Amino acid sequence: MTAVSPVKPSLLRVETNPRLLGFKSTDELEPIDSPIGQDRALGAIRFGSSIDQPGYNLFAIGPQGTGRHSAILSYLRAKAADEPAPYDWVYVHNFAIAHKPQAMRLPAGIAVRFKDAMKVLVDDLRVAVPALFQSDEYREKRGAVDAEFEDLQDQAFEGLRKKAEAQNVAILRTPMGFGLVPTSDGQVIKPEVFNALPEQQRAAIEKRISELQDDLQAVLERLPLLQKEHRDRIRKLNADLAGALVDTSINTVVGKFEGISEIQQRLTEVRKDIVERAEIFLERPDGESSSPFPETFSSQGPDPRFNRYLVNVMVANDGDGDRRGAPLVTEDHPTLAHVVGRIEHVSQFGALVTDFTMIRPGALHRANGGYLVLDARKVLSEMFCWEALKRALRSETVTIVSAAEQLSLVNTVSLEPEPIPLKLKVVLIGERVLYYLLNSLDPDFADLFKVEVDFDEELTRTEENSRLYANLIATIARKHKLRPLNSAAVARVIDEAVRFAEDADRLSLRVGWLADLLREADFWAQHAKRKTITGRDVERAIAEQIHRSDRMRERSHEAVTRNIVLIETDGEAVGQINGLSVVGLNNFSFGRPTRITARTRMGSGKVVDIERETKLGGPLHSKGVLILSAFLSANFALDMPMSLWASVVFEQSYGGVEGDSASSAELYALLSALADVPIQQSLAVTGSVNQYGQVQAIGGVNEKIEGFFDICNTRGLTGKQGVLIPASNITHLMLRPDVVAASRKRKFNIYPVETISQGIETLTGVPAGKRGRTGEFPKGTVFDRVEARLREYAMTRKQFGDSKTESTAQGEDR
Amino acid sequence: MRELGQKHGIHRIVVGLTSVSNAERAMAAAAVLAKVVEAQIVGLFVQEEDMVELAEFPFARVLDFDSPKPREVSRQLMQQAYTRREAICRQALSNHAGKARVNWSFSTQQGNIRAKVEEMAGSGDYVVLSGETYGTGVQALVRAMRMVPAAVKGVVVPALHREGRATGPIVAIDDGDEAGVRTVTLAASLARQEGRPLHLFVIAAADADADRIGARAADLTGNRQAVTLHRYLPGAPQSIAAGLARLSPFFVVADLDGEPISDDQVAISLFRAARAPVLLVRDKGKAS
Numbered sequence A: 001m002t003a004v005s006p007v008k009p010s011l012l013r014v015e016t017n018p019r020l021l022g023f024k025s026t027d028e029l030e031p032i033d034s035p036i037g038q039d040r041a042l043g044a045i046r047f048g049s050s051i052d053q054p055g056y057n058l059f060a061i062g063p064q065g066t067g068r069h070s071a072i073l074s075y076l077r078a079k080a081a082d083e084p085a086p087y088d089w090v091y092v093h094n095f096a097i098a099h100k101p102q103a104m105r106l107p108a109g110i111a112v113r114f115k116d117a118m119k120v121l122v123d124d125l126r127v128a129v130p131a132l133f134q135s136d137e138y139r140e141k142r143g144a145v146d147a148e149f150e151d152l153q154d155q156a157f158e159g160l161r162k163k164a165e166a167q168n169v170a171i172l173r174t175p176m177g178f179g180l181v182p183t184s185d186g187q188v189i190k191p192e193v194f195n196a197l198p199e200q201q202r203a204a205i206e207k208r209i210s211e212l213q214d215d216l217q218a219v220l221e222r223l224p225l226l227q228k229e230h231r232d233r234i235r236k237l238n239a240d241l242a243g244a245l246v247d248t249s250i251n252t253v254v255g256k257f258e259g260i261s262e263i264q265q266r267l268t269e270v271r272k273d274i275v276e277r278a279e280i281f282l283e284r285p286d287g288e289s290s291s292p293f294p295e296t297f298s299s300q301g302p303d304p305r306f307n308r309y310l311v312n313v314m315v316a317n318d319g320d321g322d323r324r325g326a327p328l329v330t331e332d333h334p335t336l337a338h339v340v341g342r343i344e345h346v347s348q349f350g351a352l353v354t355d356f357t358m359i360r361p362g363a364l365h366r367a368n369g370g371y372l373v374l375d376a377r378k379v380l381s382e383m384f385c386w387e388a389l390k391r392a393l394r395s396e397t398v399t400i401v402s403a404a405e406q407l408s409l410v411n412t413v414s415l416e417p418e419p420i421p422l423k424l425k426v427v428l429i430g431e432r433v434l435y436y437l438l439n440s441l442d443p444d445f446a447d448l449f450k451v452e453v454d455f456d457e458e459l460t461r462t463e464e465n466s467r468l469y470a471n472l473i474a475t476i477a478r479k480h481k482l483r484p485l486n487s488a489a490v491a492r493v494i495d496e497a498v499r500f501a502e503d504a505d506r507l508s509l510r511v512g513w514l515a516d517l518l519r520e521a522d523f524w525a526q527h528a529k530r531k532t533i534t535g536r537d538v539e540r541a542i543a544e545q546i547h548r549s550d551r552m553r554e555r556s557h558e559a560v561t562r563n564i565v566l567i568e569t570d571g572e573a574v575g576q577i578n579g580l581s582v583v584g585l586n587n588f589s590f591g592r593p594t595r596i597t598a599r600t601r602m603g604s605g606k607v608v609d610i611e612r613e614t615k616l617g618g619p620l621h622s623k624g625v626l627i628l629s630a631f632l633s634a635n636f637a638l639d640m641p642m643s644l645w646a647s648v649v650f651e652q653s654y655g656g657v658e659g660d661s662a663s664s665a666e667l668y669a670l671l672s673a674l675a676d677v678p679i680q681q682s683l684a685v686t687g688s689v690n691q692y693g694q695v696q697a698i699g700g701v702n703e704k705i706e707g708f709f710d711i712c713n714t715r716g717l718t719g720k721q722g723v724l725i726p727a728s729n730i731t732h733l734m735l736r737p738d739v740v741a742a743s744r745k746r747k748f749n750i751y752p753v754e755t756i757s758q759g760i761e762t763l764t765g766v767p768a769g770k771r772g773r774t775g776e777f778p779k780g781t782v783f784d785r786v787e788a789r790l791r792e793y794a795m796t797r798k799q800f801g802d803s804k805t806e807s808t809a810q811g812e813d814r
Numbered sequence B: 001m002r003e004l005g006q007k008h009g010i011h012r013i014v015v016g017l018t019s020v021s022n023a024e025r026a027m028a029a030a031a032v033l034a035k036v037v038e039a040q041i042v043g044l045f046v047q048e049e050d051m052v053e054l055a056e057f058p059f060a061r062v063l064d065f066d067s068p069k070p071r072e073v074s075r076q077l078m079q080q081a082y083t084r085r086e087a088i089c090r091q092a093l094s095n096h097a098g099k100a101r102v103n104w105s106f107s108t109q110q111g112n113i114r115a116k117v118e119e120m121a122g123s124g125d126y127v128v129l130s131g132e133t134y135g136t137g138v139q140a141l142v143r144a145m146r147m148v149p150a151a152v153k154g155v156v157v158p159a160l161h162r163e164g165r166a167t168g169p170i171v172a173i174d175d176g177d178e179a180g181v182r183t184v185t186l187a188a189s190l191a192r193q194e195g196r197p198l199h200l201f202v203i204a205a206a207d208a209d210a211d212r213i214g215a216r217a218a219d220l221t222g223n224r225q226a227v228t229l230h231r232y233l234p235g236a237p238q239s240i241a242a243g244l245a246r247l248s249p250f251f252v253v254a255d256l257d258g259e260p261i262s263d264d265q266v267a268i269s270l271f272r273a274a275r276a277p278v279l280l281v282r283d284k285g286k287a288s
Helices: A039-050 A068-081 A111-133 A136-166 A191-196 A199-256 A261-276 A304-309 A336-340 A363-367 A376-381 A385-395 A432-441 A463-479 A487-501 A511-527 A535-548 A551-561 A619-635 A663-675 A701-715 A727-732 A737-744 A756-764 A782-813 B023-037 B049-054 B075-100 B113-120 B137-146 B179-194 B207-220 B237-247 B264-274
Strands: A058-061 A088-092 A102-106 A169-174 A177-184 A311-315 A328-330 A346-348 A351-353 A371-375 A425-430 A451-454 A458-460 A506-508 A572-574 A576-585 A588-602 A606-609 A644-650 A678-680 A683-685 A722-726 A749-753 B012-017 B040-048 B104-111 B126-128 B154-157 B170-174 B198-203 B227-232 B251-255 B278-281
Touching: A039 A058, A039 A068, A039 A425, A039 A451, A058 A068, A058 A432, A068 A328, A068 A371, A068 A425, A088 A111, A102 A261, A111 A136, A111 A199, A111 A261, A111 A304, A111 A311, A136 A169, A136 A199, A136 B137, A136 B237, A136 B264, A169 A199, A169 B049, A177 A199, A177 B049, A191 A199, A199 A261, A261 A304, A311 A363, A328 A363, A336 A363, A336 A385, A363 A371, A371 A376, A376 A385, A376 A425, A376 A432, A458 A463, A463 A487, A463 A506, A463 A511, A487 A506, A487 A511, A487 A535, A511 A535, A551 A576, A551 A588, A551 A701, A576 A663, A576 A701, A588 A663, A588 A701, A588 A782, A606 A619, A619 A644, A619 A663, A619 A782, A644 A663, A663 A678, A663 A683, A663 A756, A663 A782, A678 A756, A683 A756, A701 A722, A701 A727, A701 A737, A722 A727, A722 A756, A727 A749, A749 A756, A756 A782, B012 B023, B012 B113, B023 B040, B023 B075, B023 B126, B023 B154, B023 B179, B040 B049, B040 B075, B040 B113, B049 B075, B049 B104, B075 B104, B104 B113, B137 B154, B137 B264, B170 B179, B170 B207, B170 B237, B179 B198, B179 B207, B179 B251, B179 B278, B198 B207, B198 B237, B207 B227, B227 B237, B237 B264, B251 B264, B264 B278
Parallel strands: A058 A425, A058 A451, A328 A371, A371 A425, A576 A683, A606 A644, A683 A722, A722 A749, B012 B040, B012 B126, B040 B104, B126 B154, B170 B198, B170 B251, B198 B227, B251 B278
Antiparallel strands: A088 A102, A088 A311, A169 A177, A346 A351, A458 A506, A572 A678, A576 A588, A588 A644, B154 B278
């Protein structure tokens, strides 16, 4: 018999010795300026952010709370600050194609000044031009032109009127237009009188009227040409008059931006347009200029007609001011509009209208020439955002397209702003699964995000790393303005980080979790009126965290101690064992025992997993059951067909069961049932098994042990109680101090098991057995009894088959 | 609302409206005047018989500015067009009278616009011309102006089309005759109501006459109102037109039968220069 010794108490919880940390308070420690244990990730950030090649954008992967955001932002902030400020970008009206606003690239720090200068220019002209057009000189010239054309028009009509009058015809202005009627002595002839006239006379009148109608048509057709000529004359008059004034005003702006060719060219275009359209400075915005008493309209305030001369700043980098360096932009709500920008509309008489001043920049615009940090999950969950981001990176331009346009939901007047050239680094931050999914499912992804920034979630636990971890704790405490921690508190935090990592040789790098723990410990230190956070405050913080999330665990525990859920913690039973499972609730998980039972009989070689049959078992659990049946088939009664029917069930389990950590327990129950050897109920088991009977490591070992311990502790520790764990899980042990204390007193033991043989012996106290030279298991061993039972089933099955054949044959004879 | 006709002896402002009326400009002018003299606006929409009957002729066609090709016309289409115009005119009157807070009425009749206005407008009334069915342009307006009933106290010629806004003063044109008293008095009232300066165009050959007219104006305004005097020699209508063009007046008040409006061509040039409503008062003697 291969007896398994309990794990030494010293291995159940490897605590940090505060004295070895080498300080009394974290106040003595230097803060660290880069995350610890993330050398690989930091190297990737340095590489990805520096390489100046397309597609070398970064994807930072790792679990939440590993400090990905702060590490990336901290590095990029420092890097961006040393880089030159990129160009400013503005949109201006396109005088040639109004719905395609022009993008202008300007030196950093110029955009806002240019915008202000153009606003002042327009405001000045809105006052100066009307004043100019109110001058006596202009009025006289304008009046002369107007009178000349009105006279021409009147003369044409008056001449025709007189000609018609001379021929006894009147020109009437009806609500439908001009009509010609015959007259007699200046009075219109009534139709009935006309109809009574001799035919020859009527024909003569009709002929006259027809000729005059032709003349009238000619006059009316000439009118639009006259009006156009009139408009041209007025426009020229306006342009001549406004030209000098506009030149003076624009030259002021020109002088402010000497050497910036884009602005000089723009001002030339603006000058030409203003001079050509000087009359808009005279018209009322609502088109009431033709009113006989137009009120004096304000030349102040916004007027959309002058927007064409304004400047819409998309990106302003303050090259000379406080905001130096390249931009570093984060967008917490990366909708399509927030990323690529949007075009706003205003409702006007029930229609949606817009112009280039309503173009709003997105994160890509703001980050152009610098860095953009986005959360990958948010980008993927926002409609069209991912595709828009890829499009921008691939084309190296930002094109503003709305979701409604993409879906063709709206058919309103909109703009097609000129795309703005894009040069930036995008950093996506997301979970590992997202990265791998994108890599396999999106063919563009690998080309656009070539740099993987993999954040580790654990750090190897060494003395040096523990001290480094203490520095991290000190840095976080200082950053969040918390009380300093004494060395005992730091040691306790490190121990908790080990437990969080579920590995005695690892420290968790979940900075988010760590910061929460420190903040809560600080709260309890304040509550206790302490100036320093002590080990007790950390203990309190942990206990309170557990207590807040502990209701389900308490109810589960109560159900067992009140015998509602049947769990034996002493005595022995055949085909019955205590398995262990972990229940995960958000950030809190706990272990609980579950009774597993097995029943057997003669059959066709099938082990029925009742959990799977009832669809309560997951695929990993089913896999575990299939492996244990393979173990049975491969190890027992090899010369006979497997004639077993067995069922395995998690008793009183009403939720789903997943994972293979109970497969060894299920096998033990099955072996016990086959061998008819009872299992000690004071023990619980966890561990998965392979086809060779080796017991393999599982997760949540601490919670599972503690779950069974709590039940036993409530009922009273007997010294016989304990848990069988895979030997390979010893390194993961970081048990609660009370469990360790009980173990130290031999009241509760943890048995490390490597094989099924070791386990069944520990559970039953009966040797497992090993085949001898004859190929037989020693008599009385568990495996011998199992094999005997399987042979018995096979023989029974054979006999059953024989008798059936005989009865069939007899039947045939008859 | 005060009792009607309390000021200036004006009882009603009769606005004759036809198919081609520029109702907006006519009503705007009528409302300003009605407010200052506290008179009622009477809108009279006339469906011209000649127009409706035009459709009965076998050769009936119409042509228009925006569609110069001759089109056939029917009595029904003509009637529908009149109905639309009538609604537009009624709406314009309602809007302007409402804004000016003056009483108004509106009626529709069939017949001849000149005859109907003559029937409607009595002694003490003013007539606002709104358009002319027998012709087009300012010349037709001047012809209509000459044909207003003798009994009415005056005529308002609506403003011609203007680009931009009227920023200028109220201008009174006074040649020193009896009608000048009412011209200046009405212009002064308009200036006070609208909060605009008053400019007086004095037409006088001799300095003494000019001084006398100026002094009369000062007397009529009770010396409480600043009056800017501009002197013009008789027979120099182009100078007056240039003066009006420079001032861009809000409203012009002149004597219908006196210098310089009595001459049709001069009147046309002044209306074109002013591009403002022109209130033409009639000499008391002629009105009676």
